[in-house]
Amino acid sequence: MSSDIQAEMPPSSLAKAIQFGPFTVTSQVFYKTPLSFCLVNLKPLLPGHILVCPLRRVQHIDQLSAHEVTDLFSTVQLASRTLKRVYNASACNIAIQDGEAAGQSVPHVHAHLIPRSDGDMDAQGGGDKIYEQLEGDEGDVGKHQREEEGVRKGKFPKVEDDKRKPRSMEEMEKEARWLAEEIQKDAQKFSNESSL
């Protein structure tokens, strides 16, 4: 019983509900700053594919204040460090679709971060496929979240013919708790280095 309750709790310090566009994603969140947050994905394109967003829901980067931009991208920097470390990756794709015509599916600024290693996309047709997927159905985080809400509300049973299954809440929360611990290590280390 207590483990059930535990599984539904967001990582500590994330008690307040967090919105990504119209979606409540609190239990997917693994890091939160005064102005930004990081969340794990329902259907990552590769392991470690996460999103970094400003807490305030605006569609375009040019609607963010100077403080929000600084906070958002220092969080992107920190998260790229953690992803590369914990996924043993040598590189990271960072992509922002700023507006619908650029492929944005949720009208809330979000940076995709995808840790990359040599040959990691060979099975899917090569490295450039990551972007094709990001733009296509596979990367449509809005569609995935809508499906997830449907599943949770029992309204829109998800029917899909591709092989990737949306992950369970439990799986996402487990990853969120793990990344929450790991990113804290880097945040602490970085903060120590900066104050030297």
Next chain:
Amino acid sequence: MSSDIQAEMPPSSLAKAIQFGPFTVTSQVFYKTPLSFCLVNLKPLLPGHILVCPLRRVQHIDQLSAHEVTDLFSTVQLASRTLKRVYNASACNIAIQDGEAAGQSVPHVHAHLIPRSDGDMDAQGGGDKIYEQLEGDEGDVGKHQREEEGVRKGKFPKVEDDKRKPRSMEEMEKEARWLAEEIQKDAQKFSNESSL
């Protein structure tokens, strides 16, 4: 005579040579801050495709200082505003290939900015093709710069079978001067708004 000299001069205030990886790109630069700069592309994937870089040559975002990250992304924000305005675009793709395994071709942090409008990629096969091109030969800014250096030095005559021709220095400098004027308007406006 004076117009020839004029055509070879970088936009004012950019007298000092600016390096993008191993390449001198001074005359392609249209905006410079204390820690960052914006440059036009030799072979833009779409009109308005530009790069934003830190002045210091490091390969990865996590090698940048907090000040450099703040300066870089406030410049990305400003440039996205200018590109959308002057290209009458509703959106913008922002992409960073942080490391070779992510498709980075020049080991110097750079954000690709590509203004986007509905249907702008229809002739090339749809919106997701922009990323395929970014990852492929078309988006290889290192290859393009190497070819340009070859052309300038008369060493490696460029042979290419695709239809896109690298632009002339004159064309790039003309665009750089135009964008230099336009981004100053937004920088001024933004600065006024921030100080209200």
